[in-house]
Amino acid sequence: WKMLTRARASALKPGPPWFGGPSVQRRLSRRFSCGEGIWRFGREGAPSGAKRVVIAGGVHGNERVGVEAVRWLVKELERSRHNMRGEVCVVLGNPKAVEMKLRATKRGEDLNRCFTDNDKTEVKDSYEAERSKLIRPILESANVLLDIHATNLPSPAFVRIAGKGSKARETFGRIVKPYLHLPKILLLDPNHLIGMGKRSTTDEFVGANGGLGVCYETGLYDDLGPLEDVKMEIKRLLRGEVGVDLGGDEVETSADDEKREWEEFIIEEAVMWEEGFEFAEGMGKANFQLVPAGTAIDERGLVKREHETFLVFPKVKELFVAGKPCVWLCRKNKRGEDKKTK
Numbered sequence: 001w002k003m004l005t006r007a008r009a010s011a012l013k014p015g016p017p018w019f020g021g022p023s024v025q026r027r028l029s030r031r032f033s034c035g036e037g038i039w040r041f042g043r044e045g046a047p048s049g050a051k052r053v054v055i056a057g058g059v060h061g062n063e064r065v066g067v068e069a070v071r072w073l074v075k076e077l078e079r080s081r082h083n084m085r086g087e088v089c090v091v092l093g094n095p096k097a098v099e100m101k102l103r104a105t106k107r108g109e110d111l112n113r114c115f116t117d118n119d120k121t122e123v124k125d126s127y128e129a130e131r132s133k134l135i136r137p138i139l140e141s142a143n144v145l146l147d148i149h150a151t152n153l154p155s156p157a158f159v160r161i162a163g164k165g166s167k168a169r170e171t172f173g174r175i176v177k178p179y180l181h182l183p184k185i186l187l188l189d190p191n192h193l194i195g196m197g198k199r200s201t202t203d204e205f206v207g208a209n210g211g212l213g214v215c216y217e218t219g220l221y222d223d224l225g226p227l228e229d230v231k232m233e234i235k236r237l238l239r240g241e242v243g244v245d246l247g248g249d250e251v252e253t254s255a256d257d258e259k260r261e262w263e264e265f266i267i268e269e270a271v272m273w274e275e276g277f278e279f280a281e282g283m284g285k286a287n288f289q290l291v292p293a294g295t296a297i298d299e300r301g302l303v304k305r306e307h308e309t310f311l312v313f314p315k316v317k318e319l320f321v322a323g324k325p326c327v328w329l330c331r332k333n334k335r336g337e338d339k340k341t342k
Contacts, residue, residue: 037092061097066148
């Protein structure tokens with residue numbers, strides 16, 4: 001995989017700061033590279049308030065569906081000229097980790113914890129921290145973000161939405177329900193427990209700046225099976241939000257998509273890793289694994305709850321870091337408890 005060249009960009013006038021790249025010189029859409037692994041597609045004469053959509057993948061370098069979706073989308077947009085009514089930015093989050101085929105460039109680092117409310121990240125001397133500074137301006141002015149991820153352990157496809165109230169409901173109703181047909185599980189993080197109580201992910205950062213951000217988990221990190229579905233969903237999103245038609249009648253939303261019911265889970269607790277923690281036999285094997293009431297999830301029997309709970313984002317041993325979560329506990333919303341997912 002070679003990054004698309006930035007040739008021709010130097011001869012063009014500087015563009016808006018959101019993209020950090022040249023202005024558009026044609027009426028129809030045109031591609032410009034705005035730093036390694038970041039591409040802008042737009043057109044001259046678009047309204048000043050035109051919608052800006054960001055499609056991201058490879059924030060974690062070993063999550064293959066997102067990486068391949070970005071590569072495909074850049075090629076699709078590059079080889080055709082679209083009279084779009086807004087702008088699209090495509091982001092390969094962590095090119096160095098993608099090249100290494102690893103989650104991050106070093107143990108303990110995570111690009112998707114670098115997008116805090118200010119520009120001071122926990123890890124200041126890392127490739128991930130520097131990379132976040134380049135991506136941050138793009139996310140600040142995004143109206144919509146679809147950040148494509150995958151999990152370290154087996155999982156059904158699901159969507160995570162952070163935050164509370166009307167913003168979470170709008171994100172689900174405006175972006176998730178009409179455009180994403182593969183997932184049937186919604187994971188809510190109202191208290192930002194993924195970031196240990198603070199906003200730190202790409203989707204949370206977009207939300208904090210007025211946009212709608214979605215973290216889309218497609219399944220196991222090395223499983224390319226969902227790729228074609230994800231491509232179709234991107235087509236739906238770009239057609240609906242900025243008028244980009246990448247072809248294919250299958251992108252229309254079906255009646256079954258509109259009627260399907262969603263399972264809904266809410267993150268309630270982060271379990272911090274400490275020396276000696278190991279998952280109990282049979283525990284920590286998959287996302288949304290049911291833990292019956294009174295059942296310990298660790299070998300020492302210290303982590304157990306009086307009510308049933310579900311495991312999400314269980315870490316593999318290689319990702320255990322002292323003082324950081326090794327798994328999150330969530331509860332399942334009962335039918336009728338929240339009608340927005342039906």
